[in-house]
Amino acid sequence: MLDLDIRSRQPIYEQLVEKMKELIIHEVWKPHEQLPSVRQLAKEVTINPNTIQKAYRELEHQGYIYSIPGKGSFVAPQSPSVSQEKAATIKQQMLKLLCEALYLGIGKEELLSLVETAEQLVKGAKTND
Amino acid sequence: MLDLDIRSRQPIYEQLVEKMKELIIHEVWKPHEQLPSVRQLAKEVTINPNTIQKAYRELEHQGYIYSIPGKGSFVAPQSPSVSQEKAATIKQQMLKLLCEALYLGIGKEELLSLVETAEQLVKGAKTND
DNA sequence: TAACTGTATTAGTTATTATAGTACACATCA
DNA sequence: TGATGTGTACTATAATAACTAATACAGTTA
Numbered sequence: 001m002l003d004l005d006i007r008s009r010q011p012i013y014e015q016l017v018e019k020m021k022e023l024i025i026h027e028v029w030k031p032h033e034q035l036p037s038v039r040q041l042a043k044e045v046t047i048n049p050n051t052i053q054k055a056y057r058e059l060e061h062q063g064y065i066y067s068i069p070g071k072g073s074f075v076a077p078q079s080p081s082v083s084q085e086k087a088a089t090i091k092q093q094m095l096k097l098l099c100e101a102l103y104l105g106i107g108k109e110e111l112l113s114l115v116e117t118a119e120q121l122v123k124g125a126k127t128n129d
Numbered sequence: 130m131l132d133l134d135i136r137s138r139q140p141i142y143e144q145l146v147e148k149m150k151e152l153i154i155h156e157v158w159k160p161h162e163q164l165p166s167v168r169q170l171a172k173e174v175t176i177n178p179n180t181i182q183k184a185y186r187e188l189e190h191q192g193y194i195y196s197i198p199g200k201g202s203f204v205a206p207q208s209p210s211v212s213q214e215k216a217a218t219i220k221q222q223m224l225k226l227l228c229e230a231l232y233l234g235i236g237k238e239e240l241l242s243l244v245e246t247a248e249q250l251v252k253g254a255k256t257n258d
Numbered sequence: 259t260a261a262c263t264g265t266a267t268t269a270g271t272t273a274t275t276a277t278a279g280t281a282c283a284c285a286t287c288a
Numbered sequence: 289t290g291a292t293g294t295g296t297a298c299t300a301t302a303a304t305a306a307c308t309a310a311t312a313c314a315g316t317t318a
Contacts, residue, residue, distance in 0.1 A: 070284030083234035098247035103154040105212040118227035199315035
């Protein structure tokens with residue numbers, strides 16, 4: 001599920017953040033679901049607990065999970081206030097990427113269909129309840 | 130034109146690559162136009178020539194410029210072969226970003242209109258010949 | 259030749275990353 | 289209560305990567 005590449009130049013904690021974000025976005029992990037504990041996950045993937053905690057801290061900072069000392073870490077439900085903050089940044093990244101895509105010769109129709117694909121992926125996950 | 134932030138945690142050469150890519154994509158710099166030399170640009174922004182060269186090397190690797198030893202560096206025209214290689218990567222990045230956007234509550238309509246905006250930006254540049 | 263171009267190499271400093279060990283406070287349950 | 293599991297914090301250290309700098313080399317052009 002969380003296949004990490006130790007010898008990658010991309011830091012382990014970053015890989016963790018990306019993989020777990022995807023699992024949350026596609027609702028493999030549902031809101032308020034408890035995540036594996038720092039120590040448990042560290043034991044499973046045989047890396048240092050501090051590295052896991054760094055990833056969890058980042059995910060919490062980005063609003064994807066929340067932690068309760070003594071209890072555990074859980075998937076955060078999406079609140080409009082959090083989304084509002086990030087939306088501008090995301091749209092900025094998107095616009096830059098779109099311009100690059102168009103410049104490289106990717107057609108407008110293709111980009112529009114990508115939006116459809118993404119919608120299917122996300123919506124598909126949500127209806128799997 | 131190339132405003133760099135020395136104290137940023139983002140490396141200078143990366144800032145250079147991004148800014149110059151934008152200038153090329155939006156055709157402020159046209160195909161086959163000669164870029165400022167490594168040393169000249171280094172003197173202008175008062176940083177090490179090697180940092181400039183590292184940025185140029187990266188831009189050349191990504192196919193945005195080409196360099197001729199002894200002559201200079203120039204804006205590369207977009208060849209379909211180059212685009213083909215990058216297209217898959219770009220689309221992959223795009224899909225990931227789109228899923229994240231949808232999850233954060235950005236509407237599908239808003240994303241579709243972003244495509245239109247990007248198209249205007251790129252097309253607008255190309256008609257400024 | 260002289261002055262310009264890109265490129266390569268080496269070196270040194272700084273920043274980042276991952277690990278290890280320890281400690282603390284809170285929650286839960288036997 | 290005691291034991292265990294939870295998140296969190298802190299220091300320290302080793303290893304690696306990133307960044308910048310200085311220098312030298314080779315090609316181009318006038």
